[in-house]
Amino acid sequence: MPELPEVEVIARGLDGWLPGQRIQAVDLLWPRSVALPAAAEFIAGLTGRRFERVGRRGKFVQMALDNGATLFVHLRMSGSLYRAPAGAPPGPHTRALFHLAGPCDLYFADTRKFGRLYLTYEPAEIVSRLGPEPLGDDFSAGWLTTALRGRRTRIKPLLLDQTFIAGIGNIYADEALFLAGLHPSRVADSLSAGEAGRLHAAIREVLQSAIARRGTTLSDYRDAEGERGQNQEFLRVYGRAGWPCERCGRPIERTVIGQRSAHFCPACQI
DNA sequence: AAGAGACCCTGGATGC
DNA sequence: TGCATCCAGGGTCTCT
Numbered sequence: 598m599p600e601l602p603e604v605e606v607i608a609r610g611l612d613g614w615l616p617g618q619r620i621q622a623v624d625l626l627w628p629r630s631v632a633l634p635a636a637a638e639f640i641a642g643l644t645g646r647r648f649e650r651v652g653r654r655g656k657f658v659q660m661a662l663d664n665g666a667t668l669f670v671h672l673r674m675s676g677s678l679y680r681a682p683a684g685a686p687p688g689p690h691t692r693a694l695f696h697l698a699g700p701c702d703l704y705f706a707d708t709r710k711f712g713r714l715y716l717t718y719e720p721a722e723i724v725s726r727l728g729p730e731p732l733g734d735d736f737s738a739g740w741l742t743t744a745l746r747g748r749r750t751r752i753k754p755l756l757l758d759q760t761f762i763a764g765i766g767n768i769y770a771d772e773a774l775f776l777a778g779l780h781p782s783r784v785a786d787s788l789s790a791g792e793a794g795r796l797h798a799a800i801r802e803v804l805q806s807a808i809a810r811r812g813t814t815l816s817d818y819r820d821a822e823g824e825r826g827q828n829q830e831f832l833r834v835y836g837r838a839g840w841p842c843e844r845c846g847r848p849i850e851r852t853v854i855g856q857r858s859a860h861f862c863p864a865c866q867i
Numbered sequence: 868a869a870g871a872g873a874c875c876c877t878g879g880a881t882g883c
Numbered sequence: 884t885g886c887a888t889c890c891a892g893g894g895t896c897t898c899t
Contacts, residue, residue, distance in 0.1 A: 598891095598892060598893075600893095656893080656894095671893085671894085673892080673893050673894075674892045674893060675892085711894085713894095757894095759893090759894075766892090766893070767891095767893085857891095857892080858891075
Protein backbone atom coordinates (compact mmCIF):
# COMPACT_ATOMS: atom_id res chain seq x y z
CA MET A 598 0.00 0.00 0.00
CA PRO A 599 1.53 3.29 -0.99
CA GLU A 600 2.31 5.44 2.03
CA LEU A 601 4.65 8.42 2.17
CA PRO A 602 7.86 6.57 1.14
CA GLU A 603 6.23 4.80 -1.79
CA VAL A 604 4.56 7.99 -3.01
CA GLU A 605 7.87 9.84 -2.65
CA VAL A 606 9.69 7.21 -4.74
CA ILE A 607 7.00 7.35 -7.42
CA ALA A 608 6.98 11.16 -7.50
CA ARG A 609 10.78 11.30 -7.83
CA GLY A 610 10.65 8.72 -10.60
CA LEU A 611 8.03 10.66 -12.52
CA ASP A 612 9.86 13.93 -11.98
CA GLY A 613 12.82 12.41 -13.82
CA TRP A 614 11.07 12.24 -17.15
CA LEU A 615 7.55 13.70 -17.07
CA PRO A 616 8.25 17.46 -16.95
CA GLY A 617 7.99 18.90 -20.46
CA GLN A 618 5.81 16.06 -21.75
CA ARG A 619 2.61 17.19 -23.45
CA ILE A 620 -0.69 15.37 -23.03
CA GLN A 621 -2.22 14.58 -26.41
CA ALA A 622 -5.23 12.63 -25.19
CA VAL A 623 -6.67 11.07 -22.06
CA ASP A 624 -8.53 7.74 -21.95
CA LEU A 625 -10.66 7.19 -18.86
CA LEU A 626 -11.28 3.46 -18.61
CA TRP A 627 -12.92 3.79 -15.18
CA PRO A 628 -14.33 7.32 -14.99
CA ARG A 629 -15.12 7.03 -11.29
CA SER A 630 -11.40 7.22 -10.62
CA VAL A 631 -11.80 10.95 -11.23
CA ALA A 632 -12.88 12.71 -8.05
CA LEU A 633 -13.07 16.16 -9.58
CA PRO A 634 -14.08 17.81 -11.80
CA ALA A 635 -16.61 15.86 -13.93
CA ALA A 636 -14.98 13.34 -16.28
CA ALA A 637 -15.52 15.35 -19.48
CA GLU A 638 -14.14 18.48 -17.87
CA PHE A 639 -11.18 16.51 -16.48
CA ILE A 640 -10.26 15.27 -19.96
CA ALA A 641 -10.75 18.68 -21.57
CA GLY A 642 -8.71 20.37 -18.86
CA LEU A 643 -5.73 18.07 -19.39
CA THR A 644 -5.67 17.70 -23.16
CA GLY A 645 -2.94 19.81 -24.71
CA ARG A 646 -1.33 20.65 -21.36
CA ARG A 647 2.33 20.12 -20.56
CA PHE A 648 3.55 18.57 -17.31
CA GLU A 649 5.89 20.56 -15.11
CA ARG A 650 7.37 19.56 -11.76
CA VAL A 651 6.16 16.39 -10.01
CA GLY A 652 6.18 16.30 -6.22
CA ARG A 653 4.38 14.90 -3.20
CA ARG A 654 2.24 16.20 -0.35
CA GLY A 655 1.22 13.60 2.23
CA LYS A 656 0.20 10.57 0.20
CA PHE A 657 -0.75 12.68 -2.85
CA VAL A 658 1.32 12.75 -6.00
CA GLN A 659 1.24 16.38 -7.10
CA MET A 660 1.78 17.16 -10.79
CA ALA A 661 1.97 20.78 -11.88
CA LEU A 662 0.72 21.70 -15.35
CA ASP A 663 1.82 24.53 -17.63
CA ASN A 664 -1.44 26.44 -17.23
CA GLY A 665 -1.25 26.71 -13.46
CA ALA A 666 -3.55 23.77 -12.79
CA THR A 667 -2.45 20.80 -10.69
CA LEU A 668 -3.19 17.13 -11.17
CA PHE A 669 -3.30 15.28 -7.84
CA VAL A 670 -3.30 11.51 -7.63
CA HIS A 671 -4.09 9.57 -4.46
CA LEU A 672 -3.12 5.93 -4.91
CA ARG A 673 -4.99 4.69 -1.82
CA MET A 674 -4.42 0.94 -1.54
CA SER A 675 -3.49 -0.42 -4.93
CA GLY A 676 -2.97 2.50 -7.28
CA SER A 677 0.15 2.88 -9.39
CA LEU A 678 1.50 5.45 -11.83
CA TYR A 679 4.08 4.31 -14.32
CA ARG A 680 5.63 4.84 -17.69
CA ALA A 681 4.86 2.48 -20.55
CA PRO A 682 5.77 2.51 -24.24
CA ALA A 683 3.29 4.56 -26.28
CA GLY A 684 0.53 2.37 -27.62
CA ALA A 685 1.07 -0.45 -25.14
CA PRO A 686 -2.23 -2.21 -24.46
CA PRO A 687 -3.85 -1.30 -21.15
CA GLY A 688 -3.82 -4.03 -18.52
CA PRO A 689 -6.96 -5.30 -16.83
CA HIS A 690 -6.54 -2.79 -14.01
CA THR A 691 -5.62 0.27 -16.05
CA ARG A 692 -8.06 3.04 -15.11
CA ALA A 693 -6.64 6.03 -16.96
CA LEU A 694 -4.21 6.49 -19.84
CA PHE A 695 -2.39 9.74 -20.54
CA HIS A 696 -1.19 9.70 -24.14
CA LEU A 697 1.92 11.83 -24.39
CA ALA A 698 3.65 13.40 -27.36
CA GLY A 699 6.87 11.43 -26.72
CA PRO A 700 7.70 7.73 -26.95
CA CYS A 701 6.08 6.90 -23.61
CA ASP A 702 2.61 7.19 -22.11
CA LEU A 703 1.65 7.63 -18.45
CA TYR A 704 -0.56 4.88 -17.02
CA PHE A 705 -2.72 4.93 -13.92
CA ALA A 706 -3.59 1.39 -12.79
CA ASP A 707 -5.58 0.52 -9.70
CA THR A 708 -6.81 -2.97 -8.88
CA ARG A 709 -9.06 -1.95 -5.98
CA LYS A 710 -10.42 1.19 -7.68
CA PHE A 711 -9.97 3.22 -4.48
CA GLY A 712 -7.45 5.61 -5.99
CA ARG A 713 -8.60 9.07 -7.06
CA LEU A 714 -7.52 11.74 -9.55
CA TYR A 715 -8.12 15.44 -8.93
CA LEU A 716 -7.62 18.29 -11.39
CA THR A 717 -7.78 21.72 -9.80
CA TYR A 718 -6.57 25.30 -9.95
CA GLU A 719 -6.75 25.47 -6.15
CA PRO A 720 -4.29 22.97 -4.63
CA ALA A 721 -5.38 24.11 -1.18
CA GLU A 722 -8.80 22.55 -1.64
CA ILE A 723 -7.07 19.15 -1.79
CA VAL A 724 -4.21 19.45 0.67
CA SER A 725 -5.04 22.28 3.07
CA ARG A 726 -6.43 19.93 5.71
CA LEU A 727 -3.27 17.83 5.86
CA GLY A 728 -1.01 17.97 8.90
CA PRO A 729 2.72 18.71 8.66
CA GLU A 730 5.13 16.70 6.54
CA PRO A 731 6.99 14.29 8.84
CA LEU A 732 10.24 14.83 6.91
CA GLY A 733 9.81 18.61 6.81
CA ASP A 734 11.05 21.35 9.09
CA ASP A 735 7.60 21.94 10.62
CA PHE A 736 7.67 18.50 12.20
CA SER A 737 10.01 18.80 15.17
CA ALA A 738 10.21 16.94 18.46
CA GLY A 739 8.93 20.06 20.17
CA TRP A 740 5.99 20.37 17.82
CA LEU A 741 5.04 16.73 18.41
CA THR A 742 5.32 17.05 22.18
CA THR A 743 2.99 20.04 22.15
CA ALA A 744 0.60 18.56 19.59
CA LEU A 745 0.06 15.45 21.71
CA ARG A 746 -1.09 17.48 24.70
CA GLY A 747 -4.78 17.15 25.43
CA ARG A 748 -5.24 14.41 22.85
CA ARG A 749 -7.09 11.59 24.59
CA THR A 750 -7.07 9.25 21.59
CA ARG A 751 -4.66 6.37 21.27
CA ILE A 752 -1.35 7.10 19.61
CA LYS A 753 -1.69 4.62 16.73
CA PRO A 754 -4.95 6.01 15.28
CA LEU A 755 -3.58 9.52 15.78
CA LEU A 756 -0.53 8.73 13.62
CA LEU A 757 -2.91 7.54 10.91
CA ASP A 758 -4.94 10.77 11.08
CA GLN A 759 -3.78 12.70 8.00
CA THR A 760 -4.95 15.99 9.48
CA PHE A 761 -2.60 15.42 12.42
CA ILE A 762 0.45 14.37 10.41
CA ALA A 763 0.51 13.66 6.68
CA GLY A 764 1.72 10.53 4.95
CA ILE A 765 1.92 7.83 7.62
CA GLY A 766 -0.09 4.65 6.98
CA ASN A 767 -0.56 1.39 8.81
CA ILE A 768 2.84 -0.13 8.03
CA TYR A 769 5.00 2.81 9.06
CA ALA A 770 2.87 3.67 12.09
CA ASP A 771 3.47 0.16 13.46
CA GLU A 772 7.16 0.25 12.58
CA ALA A 773 7.71 3.69 14.13
CA LEU A 774 5.96 2.72 17.37
CA PHE A 775 8.12 -0.39 17.63
CA LEU A 776 11.29 1.60 17.07
CA ALA A 777 10.20 4.12 19.71
CA GLY A 778 9.29 1.35 22.16
CA LEU A 779 5.73 2.67 22.51
CA HIS A 780 2.61 0.53 22.74
CA PRO A 781 0.10 1.44 19.99
CA SER A 782 -2.70 1.74 22.56
CA ARG A 783 -0.95 4.41 24.59
CA VAL A 784 -3.11 7.49 25.08
CA ALA A 785 -1.40 10.25 23.11
CA ASP A 786 -1.57 12.70 26.00
CA SER A 787 0.32 10.27 28.26
CA LEU A 788 3.60 10.44 26.32
CA SER A 789 6.40 12.23 28.14
CA ALA A 790 8.54 14.75 26.28
CA GLY A 791 11.24 12.08 26.08
CA GLU A 792 8.86 9.56 24.61
CA ALA A 793 7.55 12.09 22.11
CA GLY A 794 11.13 12.81 21.13
CA ARG A 795 11.79 9.11 20.58
CA LEU A 796 8.64 8.83 18.49
CA HIS A 797 9.65 11.82 16.41
CA ALA A 798 13.06 10.31 15.70
CA ALA A 799 11.54 6.89 14.98
CA ILE A 800 9.05 8.29 12.47
CA ARG A 801 11.82 10.03 10.56
CA GLU A 802 14.11 7.01 10.66
CA VAL A 803 11.43 4.60 9.45
CA LEU A 804 10.33 6.84 6.58
CA GLN A 805 13.83 7.80 5.45
CA SER A 806 15.04 4.19 5.46
CA ALA A 807 12.02 3.10 3.47
CA ILE A 808 12.62 5.79 0.84
CA ALA A 809 16.27 4.71 0.59
CA ARG A 810 15.05 1.15 -0.03
CA ARG A 811 12.58 2.41 -2.62
CA GLY A 812 9.50 1.50 -0.61
CA THR A 813 7.78 -1.58 0.77
CA THR A 814 6.32 -4.07 -1.72
CA LEU A 815 4.01 -6.54 0.01
CA SER A 816 1.86 -7.27 -3.03
CA ASP A 817 0.86 -4.56 -5.49
CA TYR A 818 3.26 -1.68 -5.02
CA ARG A 819 5.64 -0.85 -7.86
CA ASP A 820 7.56 2.33 -8.47
CA ALA A 821 7.17 4.55 -11.54
CA GLU A 822 9.35 2.18 -13.56
CA GLY A 823 7.46 -0.91 -12.47
CA GLU A 824 10.11 -2.07 -9.97
CA ARG A 825 9.48 -3.56 -6.54
CA GLY A 826 10.73 -1.89 -3.36
CA GLN A 827 13.04 -3.61 -0.87
CA ASN A 828 11.87 -2.33 2.52
CA GLN A 829 9.62 -5.36 3.15
CA GLU A 830 12.84 -7.24 4.01
CA PHE A 831 13.39 -4.88 6.93
CA LEU A 832 9.96 -4.74 8.61
CA ARG A 833 10.21 -5.53 12.31
CA VAL A 834 6.55 -5.92 13.30
CA TYR A 835 4.15 -5.26 10.43
CA GLY A 836 2.81 -8.57 9.10
CA ARG A 837 5.03 -10.52 11.50
CA ALA A 838 2.48 -11.73 14.07
CA GLY A 839 3.78 -14.89 15.75
CA TRP A 840 7.37 -14.32 14.66
CA PRO A 841 9.95 -13.60 17.35
CA CYS A 842 10.72 -9.99 18.14
CA GLU A 843 14.23 -9.33 16.85
CA ARG A 844 15.02 -7.42 20.00
CA CYS A 845 13.70 -9.74 22.76
CA GLY A 846 12.50 -12.92 21.08
CA ARG A 847 8.91 -12.74 22.32
CA PRO A 848 6.27 -13.37 19.63
CA ILE A 849 4.99 -10.29 17.85
CA GLU A 850 1.26 -9.80 18.47
CA ARG A 851 -1.48 -8.57 16.19
CA THR A 852 -4.57 -6.82 17.49
CA VAL A 853 -7.14 -4.34 16.20
CA ILE A 854 -6.98 -0.69 17.27
CA GLY A 855 -9.36 1.83 15.78
CA GLN A 856 -10.62 -0.79 13.32
CA ARG A 857 -7.15 -1.27 11.90
CA SER A 858 -4.66 -4.07 12.44
CA ALA A 859 -1.82 -3.22 14.80
CA HIS A 860 1.39 -5.25 15.19
CA PHE A 861 3.64 -4.85 18.20
CA CYS A 862 5.99 -6.55 20.63
CA PRO A 863 4.21 -6.96 23.98
CA ALA A 864 7.50 -6.77 25.85
CA CYS A 865 9.44 -4.02 24.08
CA GLN A 866 6.54 -1.61 23.56
CA ILE A 867 5.19 -0.07 26.74
C1' DA B 868 -13.09 15.11 20.91
C1' DA B 869 -13.41 10.37 20.09
C1' DG B 870 -14.86 6.23 18.18
C1' DA B 871 -17.90 3.01 15.78
C1' DG B 872 -19.82 1.69 11.51
C1' DA B 873 -20.77 2.12 6.54
C1' DC B 874 -19.01 2.75 2.08
C1' DC B 875 -16.07 2.20 -1.92
C1' DC B 876 -13.70 -2.46 -4.46
C1' DT B 877 -11.04 -6.72 -5.61
C1' DG B 878 -8.65 -10.93 -5.06
C1' DG B 879 -6.81 -14.12 -2.02
C1' DA B 880 -7.94 -16.93 1.87
C1' DT B 881 -11.08 -19.55 4.31
C1' DG B 882 -15.36 -22.21 5.12
C1' DC B 883 -18.85 -25.47 3.76
C1' DT C 884 -14.23 -29.67 -6.76
C1' DG C 885 -17.00 -25.72 -6.61
C1' DC C 886 -19.29 -22.31 -4.57
C1' DA C 887 -20.18 -18.66 -1.01
C1' DT C 888 -18.39 -15.71 2.36
C1' DC C 889 -14.91 -13.08 4.72
C1' DC C 890 -11.31 -9.90 5.06
C1' DA C 891 -7.71 -6.21 4.35
C1' DG C 892 -6.73 -1.75 3.25
C1' DG C 893 -7.08 4.44 3.18
C1' DG C 894 -9.95 7.97 3.54
C1' DT C 895 -14.39 10.21 4.04
C1' DC C 896 -18.79 10.40 5.82
C1' DT C 897 -22.59 9.84 9.29
C1' DC C 898 -24.06 8.85 13.81
C1' DT C 899 -23.62 8.50 18.78
